[in-house]
Structures are given as structure tokens and as C-alpha cells.
Amino acid sequence: MNVLIVEDEKSLALEIDQFLSREGFTVEHARSRKSAEEKIFVNNYDFILLDLGLPDGDGFDLLKAFKKLTERQDAVIVLTARGAVDDRIHGLEAGADDYLPKPFSLNELLARMHAITRRKHKLESNDINIKGFRINIQNRTVHHGEERINLTKKEFEIFNYLVLNKNRVISRTNLTEHVWGDVLEINSDSNFVDVHVKNLRKKLSQFSPVDWFETVRSIGYRINI
Numbered sequence: 001m002n003v004l005i006v007e008d009e010k011s012l013a014l015e016i017d018q019f020l021s022r023e024g025f026t027v028e029h030a031r032s033r034k035s036a037e038e039k040i041f042v043n044n045y046d047f048i049l050l051d052l053g054l055p056d057g058d059g060f061d062l063l064k065a066f067k068k069l070t071e072r073q074d075a076v077i078v079l080t081a082r083g084a085v086d087d088r089i090h091g092l093e094a095g096a097d098d099y100l101p102k103p104f105s106l107n108e109l110l111a112r113m114h115a116i117t118r119r120k121h122k123l124e125s126n127d128i129n130i131k132g133f134r135i136n137i138q139n140r141t142v143h144h145g146e147e148r149i150n151l152t153k154k155e156f157e158i159f160n161y162l163v164l165n166k167n168r169v170i171s172r173t174n175l176t177e178h179v180w181g182d183v184l185e186i187n188s189d190s191n192f193v194d195v196h197v198k199n200l201r202k203k204l205s206q207f208s209p210v211d212w213f214e215t216v217r218s219i220g221y222r223i224n225i
Contacts, residue, residue, distance in 0.1 A: 001025050001026070001046035001047065001157070001160075001161075001178065001180050002026040002027075002028070002029050002043075002045050002047075002177065002178055002179070003020055003025045003026070003027045003028070003045060003047045003048075003049060004027075004030060004036070004039055004043075004045045004047070004049070005017060005027060005028070005029045005049045006028070006030045006033075006036040006046045006048065006049065006050045006051055006054070006059065006062070007030075007031070007049070007051045007079070008032065008051065008053070008054055008055050009051070009085075010031070010134070011130070012102075013029050013031070015106070016021065016049065016109070017029060018062075018157065019106045019110075020070070020110070023059075023110060023183075024136075024140050024153055024156070024157070025047075026157075026179065026180065026181045027169045027181075028043075028045075028181055031055075031158075032054055032056045032102075033055075033056045033057035033058075033059070033061075033144050034056055034057075034122055035055045036054075036062060037052075037062065037065075039123065040062075040066055040074075040154075041069075043181075044072065044073075044074060044141045044174070044177055044178070044207055046074065046075065046117075046178065047074065047075050047077060047113055047116075048066070048074050048075070048076045048077070049077050049079050049109075050062065050063060050076055050077070050078050050080075050096070051079055051081065052080040052081055052091075053076060053080065053081065053082075059080070059091065060090070060091070060094060061096050061097075063076060063078070063079065063091070063096060063148075064095070066192065067094070067095035072138070073120070075097040075098075075113075075116045075120065076095065076096045076097055077097060077098045077099070077100060077109070077112065077113070078091045078096045078099045078100065078174040079100050079102060079104065079109075080099075080100075080101060080102060080150065081101070081102045081178075081200055082101070083101030083102075084198065087099075088101075092192075095170075097116050098112050100112065114126060116126065117135075117137060118155055120138075121164045121196075121214060123137075124224055126139075127148065128150055128163055128164070129214075130163055130166070130223070130225060131208065131210050131212055131225075132145065132207070133149075133204065133208070134208070135159065135163055137158055137160060137164075138144055140156055142156065144204075144207035144208060145207075147207070149204070149207065150203075150204055151200065151203060152196075152199075154179055154180075154196050155196055155199060155200040156177040157178070158175060158179055158193075158196055158197060158200055158202055159204075161175065161178050161179065162167060162175075162213075162221055162222070163223055164225045165223075166224075166225045167223070167224060167225060168222065169219055169220055169221070169222045170220050170221055170222065171219055172193050172219075172220045173220075173221040174195075175193055175220060175221065176193055179193075189192045198220060201213055212224045213218045
């Protein structure tokens with residue numbers, strides 16, 4: 001999953017970045033409202049972690065502008081020193097999916113992100129079962145029966161994203177953005193997505209047929225359940 005940290009405090013942003021990167025997230029950072037706008041209005045993110053006290057504007061205004069965009073599903077978690085009840089209510093009613101006052105525990109932040117993922121995809125637990133495979137979105141593991149399948153970080157991210165969005169055609173661009181991050185920094189002509197998908201299919205098919213893992217010609221991929 002890809003995350004945009006909108007935070008002007010460099011040390012805190014770096015701490016969050018390193019923590020989430022270790023947990024398998026692809027992380028980008030914006031230190032100002034202007035920089036955040038440039039990224040948000042070009043890329044889609046699974047999570048936007050938004051500080052309110054930005055040097056060139058108020059995060060609330062950025063949140064309101066973002067919420068006016070249609071067909072965007074990025075989850076927004078406000079991370080701020082403004083912890084008063086009225087501020088929390090204001091943030092949630094402005095459209096934030098969660099509100100976490102500073103200082104906060106990184107483990108609590110991660111737990112809240114997992115909770116949002118479960119809620120967004122209507123999951124009852126951190127386990128997703130599909131055709132004999134079991135994906136754990138918290139531990140980032142894939143099993144077939146009792147046997148663990150060794151996937152690379154990118155292979156897990158591709159499989160996890162496609163399963164979370166089952167029965168929907170996911171374009172190569174969408175998949176690239178989700179797994180690798182900023183689409184403007186990526187060579188759109190590269191076939192690296194196809195290479196990773198091919199390797200993923202090969203590993204899964206060693207345990208069970210994967211005819212439900214469809215390639216949609218000239219577009220992308222779909223998990224059919």
C-alpha cells in the first residue's frame with residue numbers, strides 16, 4: 001500500500017517513513033501544502049497522513065479541497081498537535097477517516113490503518129481467504145493450507161491489492177501507482193509489472209491452479225471470485 005505523509009517536521013516524517021517502510025508500505029513525503037497538492041492531485045494513495053499545521057497553509061483547507069474530488073478513495077488520517085474535542089470533531093466532519101493527536105504511538109497508527117483497511121474492504125478479520133490461499137494483511141503473509149508461500153514485498157503487494165479489489169479490473173497504471181508510488185517517476189513503458197505478476201502466478205500455481213487470476217488484455221488484471 002502507498003502512503004503520503006504530509007508533515008513539515010522532518011524528524012517526525014522520517015520516523016513515520018522508516019516505521020511504515022519496515023511494515024511494507026511504499027511511502028512518499030510532502031513538507032508543505034503546495035507539495036502535497038502536487039502529489040495528491042496526480043497520484044492515488046491508500047493513506048494520506050495529514051498534519052494540520054503546514055508552513056504555507058492549513059491542513060483543514062487541504063482536506064476540504066481533497067474531499068471535493070470525486071471517485072477518490074484515499075483514506076485520510078489527521079495527525080496533529082490540535083487534540084481538543086472540537087478540533088477532532090471538526091476534522092472528522094470535514095471528511096477525515098480518523099484523527100490522531102500528537103504525540104502518538106506508531107503501533108497505534110498502524111493498528112488504525114489496518115482497521116480502516118478492514119472497514120473499507122468489509123473484512124471481518126486481517127485474514128482474507130481465496131481459493132485455498134490465506135492472506136494476512138497485518139503480518140503480510142500468504143499461506144496455502146498450513147504451508148507458507150515466500151513472496152517478495154512487491155509480489156505480496158500486488159496479490160494483496162488485487163484480492164482486496166476482487167472482481168474488479170485493475171489497470172497496470174493503477175497497480176503500478178499502488179505498489180511503486182509516484183506515477184510521474186515511473187517509466188510507463190516498462191514491463192516490470194508483468195514480470196512481477198508472472199513470478200507471482202508461478203509461485204501460487206505451485207500450490208493450486210490459478211485460473212481465477214485473469215489477465216485482461218491491454219488493460220491489466222482481475223481476481224475472479
